[in-house]
Amino acid sequence: MxxxxxxxxxxxxxxxxxxxxxxxxxxxxxxxxxxxxxxxxxxxxxxxxxxxYRAAGSAVSTLSSTGRVDGGACEALVGLPDAEHAGAMRRAPADLVALTMPASPIPTYEVTPGFAALLTGSMTDAGLLVSDAAAEALGITAGDLLQTSDGDAPVDATYTYPDDGRRSGLGYAVVIVTGSGTYDECWLSQWPQSPDSTGLLATVLTHQPADPSGRDEAPVLSQLNGRLGAAMDAASxxxxxxxxxxxxxxxxxxxxxxxxxxxxxxxxxxxxxxxxxxxxxxxxxxxxxxxxxxxxxxxxxxxxxxxxxxxxxxxxxxxxxxxxxxxxxxxxxxxxxxxxxxxxxxxxxxxxxxxxxx
Structure with a gap:
């Protein structure tokens, strides 16, 4: 046929x-x-x-050690495999006082540029960031001038920090981007998560004790938000x-x-x-x-x-x-x-x- x-x-x-x-x-x-x-x-x-899981900050690891975090070393962690953002923060010497709310100083933090990127989701040249909750209370948005006891300060950006189980403190706050000195915490956002890379957070500590008496507390390695579990192996x-x-x-x-x-x-x-x-x-x-x-x-x-x-x-x-x-x-x-x-x-x-x- x-x-x-x-x-x-x-x-x-x-x-x-x-x-x-x-x-x-x-x-x-x-x-x-x-x-x-x-x-x-x-x-x-x-x-x-x-x-x-990522939106809740569960993929963010933090290392706390008052006055012993090298900001530059913390920022350098962004070069690790699968690292998204890394940055350091510390409490500012004085809280910001807005003229519209003089009796209620706003908790203020100083951070490195990488930390600002971790909050906003992308690299930014912002110098002053205000949380959504604080911005709503103050009646301001990004681009406005914030009148403070130290003069007017332009609000470069706002950020979202929901109350979803993550560590409190930044939900109602002002963040100022700096780039020098030592800090209190280093945050690393990484996806997929890697225990090996998280362990490298300890390398950002300076050798000099913050307390001259040498009685510093041991560094604390933790998770920004543990509500959804300590780790998520998406590939598995x-x-x-x-x-x-x-x-x-x-x-x-x-x-x-x-x-x-x-x-x-x-x-x-x-x-x-x-x-x-x-x-x-x-x-x-x-x-x-x-x-x-x-x-x-x-x-x-x-x-x-x-x-x-x-x-x-x-x-x-x-x-x-x-x-x-x-x-x-x-x-x-x-x-x-x-x-x-x-x-x-x-x-x-x-x-x-x-x-x-x-």
Whole structure:
């Protein structure tokens, strides 16, 4: 049987419904969509959990040692692998007094530029930062002049520091960016978290004791917000998610459907063999038909998966695309393998049995 004749027969079967293209693609496409969306939703949930963990400051490690933190050494920690921001802070010698609230000095802190970036989320040249709560109480916004007992001070930026379990102190405060001297604390924001890098926080301490008597308290290494757990291994959670095997389930679903489709056509296939159609030509014909069904099913699956990707966080889009593609390929491959294997098991000598079982 010539190749052109095989192509022609496969196209005819697809066009006339003999291959059950529409219903088979709808069934397989729906199954693949359910599997890929289920796995994709689990991934989106993990991404949201990681984003919430970071937004709460749980990925920020702090080292406290009054007057012993080298600001430059603390800032240099930003060069560590996966480090996002690093900076030092100390309580200012005197709190800022706003003329609109002279009886209520605002807690004031001096910080390095990296600490200001940690608060605002990006590097900034700001000299004066005001927390959202303080800015609301003072009735000011970024760009306004803050009238103080020491003169007018331009507010370069505001920052958010919610009461969500993180250490208190900066929720209602003014932060002044400086760049010299020693500090009381060093903060390191890192994602993914690394215990080795966190341990390097101790390297920012100066060798000179802050207390001339040498009775300094031991440095305290802690987490800015421990409400969501001491650590979050996002990579392990992704690798061990319960839905990780669903793409392989798609392979089994496709294979089962391929077998069923051929089982429904055993009589037709055996009759073709009786009419001198070669087994190799028939296998190629079924392969072509199954491939067409698999490709169509992948197209059906792509519609809901595209919606999931469009609504997902940007950082999850590539992973979701990979999950969708893997599920589609495995499902289509399973269909082809199942259909071809089932066709290879069809025997011409069983023609009358197939007829009686019809």
């Amino acid at each position: 010539r190749l052109s004749a095989v192509w022609s027969e496969a196209l005819r079967n697809l066009a006339t419904g003999t291959s059950r293209l529409v219903i088979a693609a709808a069934v397989l496409g729906s199954a693949l969509a359910g599997l890929s969306v289920a796995d994709g939703s689990a991934v989106v949930s993990l991404v949201d959990d990681a984003a919430g 959670l992704f690798d061990l998610r319960p839905t990780r095997a669903l793409p392989w389930v798609a392979l089994g679903v496709g294979a089962l459907l391929g077998v069923v489709l051929v089982a429904l056509r055993r009589l037709e296939l055996a009759s073709a063999r009786h009419s001198k159609v070669s087994p190799h030509a028939q296998l190629l014909q079924v392969l072509l038909e199954a491939t067409a069904i698999g490709v169509t099913a992948a197209g059906v699956m792509a519609v809901p998966m595209t919606v999931v990707i469009a609504r997902a966080p940007v950082e999850a889009a590539l992973t979701l695309g990979v999950i969708g593609a893997r599920t589609a390929v495995l499902g289509a491959a399973g269909l082809v393998v199942g259909a071809v294997a089932a066709t290879a098991l069809v025997r011409e000598r069983h023609l009358f049995r197939y007829f009686s079982d019809r």
